[in-house]
Amino acid sequence: MSINSFGHLFRVTTWGESHGPALGATVDGCPPNVEVSEEMLQVWLDKRRPGQNKNMTQRNEPDAVRILSGVFDGKTTGTPIQLMIENTDQRSKDYGDIANTFRPGHADITYHQKYGNRDYRGGGRSSARETAARVAAGGIAREAIKALVPGLEIKGYMTQMGAMELNRDHFDWDAIETNDFWLPDSSAAPEWEAYLQRLRKDHNSVGAIIEVVAKGAPAGIGAPIYGKLDTDLAAAMMSINAVKGVEIGEGMSSAMLTGTQNADEIFMGENGPEYSSNHAGGILGGISTGQDIVVRFAVKPTSSILTPRQSIRKDGTAIEVVTKGRHDPCVGIRAVPVGEAMMACVLLDHLLLHRGQVGENQGQIG
Numbered sequence: 001m002s003i004n005s006f007g008h009l010f011r012v013t014t015w016g017e018s019h020g021p022a023l024g025a026t027v028d029g030c031p032p033n034v035e036v037s038e039e040m041l042q043v044w045l046d047k048r049r050p051g052q053n054k055n056m057t058q059r060n061e062p063d064a065v066r067i068l069s070g071v072f073d074g075k076t077t078g079t080p081i082q083l084m085i086e087n088t089d090q091r092s093k094d095y096g097d098i099a100n101t102f103r104p105g106h107a108d109i110t111y112h113q114k115y116g117n118r119d120y121r122g123g124g125r126s127s128a129r130e131t132a133a134r135v136a137a138g139g140i141a142r143e144a145i146k147a148l149v150p151g152l153e154i155k156g157y158m159t160q161m162g163a164m165e166l167n168r169d170h171f172d173w174d175a176i177e178t179n180d181f182w183l184p185d186s187s188a189a190p191e192w193e194a195y196l197q198r199l200r201k202d203h204n205s206v207g208a209i210i211e212v213v214a215k216g217a218p219a220g221i222g223a224p225i226y227g228k229l230d231t232d233l234a235a236a237m238m239s240i241n242a243v244k245g246v247e248i249g250e251g252m253s254s255a256m257l258t259g260t261q262n263a264d265e266i267f268m269g270e271n272g273p274e275y276s277s278n279h280a281g282g283i284l285g286g287i288s289t290g291q292d293i294v295v296r297f298a299v300k301p302t303s304s305i306l307t308p309r310q311s312i313r314k315d316g317t318a319i320e321v322v323t324k325g326r327h328d329p330c331v332g333i334r335a336v337p338v339g340e341a342m343m344a345c346v347l348l349d350h351l352l353l354h355r356g357q358v359g360e361n362q363g364q365i366g
Contacts, residue, residue, distance in 0.1 A: 006236065009356065010144075010349040012137045016085075017119050018127030024084040025133040027070070027140050029352070032078035034144045041065045041139035045085070047337040048135045055180045055196055055333060061088060065136045076140075083136045087129075100314045103323055105303035112314065128241045128331055131338040138341020141348040148351050152216040154343050156336040157182045159296070162199070162206035164192045182210075182336040200329040203306035208332025211296045212237075212339040214347060217282065219272075219290035220361040221350045228286025229293075229350055236342040237297040242331050245298040249281020264291075268366055293347075297339060299332040 005013040009029045016023025042065055049063045063085055070081030099120045102109040107126035111118040118124060145152050157176045159166040170185040179189035199206050222229030230248045237246045247253075254262055257279070265276035275291055282293035304323035311321045328334060 007345060007349045009352040012345055014130060014133040017124040018129040019121035022084050022086045023133050025137040027081040027137050030076050030081055030140055030144055032076055034076040034147055035074055036071050036076055036140060036143050037074055038065055038067055040143060041136050044135050044139040044337060048132060048334050055193060063132055081140060085132050101319055101321055102311050103303055103321055104309040104311050135337055135341045138344040141344035144348050149218060154214050154340050156210055156212040156340040157184050158208055159211050160209040161192055161330055164195050181333060196329055205302035205305050205329050207301045208299045208330055209296060210332060210336050210339050212343045214293040214343055217288050217293050219288055221288040221354050222286045224286050229288055230283045230286060232346045233295050236346045237295060237339060240335060240338055242299045243297050244300045247296040248283060249294050250279040251296060273365055299335050302327050302331050
């Protein structure tokens, strides 16, 4: 299987399977002398870790990350950083019944069609478990960003889960980490939980929409045409397992706007240009404006469910599929820290590209 890496100067390669002995990431291109420790990275992994509450899979993985190379005396050396996370709570026997069967809505069938074999234990490489390695790499990126752009903050949250939708009139940044759904409205969390538990009891699952915002990113990051910041952000979010759609700023809704509605008017402020709105999501022509960078992505419902679905075996015969095991009723919940990690990796990559080509911004205003 090729193409397991992403990034240009800050480059991440992930490896490992859901039920293998371990998984991890090789991070190349991180600047030297960035303070990093396993404890720093563990903070982010704990946000994605399974089994923390009844609204996610009960697979009990500590997701303890180990740094095997590239860090000495608590600082990066500039050489490749090897990160490893051991798998400790696999139940491969749960997947014995689907060894020769394709789950509807899952990558089982396409992996088999492409490679002629597949790791059916938890989905192998196609499992959302792979994203733990991305979160670890994102932790490295966050620490490097702190050194380059102090004050840049990345925050993700859920805006929709099936029929449940965030009321933005009640938006509260401080509420995001106070509930199981990364919901910026803690008063709505009980209703969201009741909705999800009904689906779980019905042996069903549901999709979600996650929004990730980067505040404090400088203007000028990104490049025209083939090196656009939004191109790489869209690719990064779409690469997350189970993601089926990505929007930047107004996204698909911009098709319903007129030119006068969509144009973010520009005014001169005390510290430079200011905008009347942010329909562009902080990016114009592939280059950051200095406003909040806003990315939104949709996660499909978990395909492994206990409700019988029609499918076929490898020999082409028909079968009714019921997937046993421990699965998220809404995988979108744990996708929030993954989206944050991918935002961090892409932003650091573009900050390094900008520094290498341009250095400081060339065009001064005012």
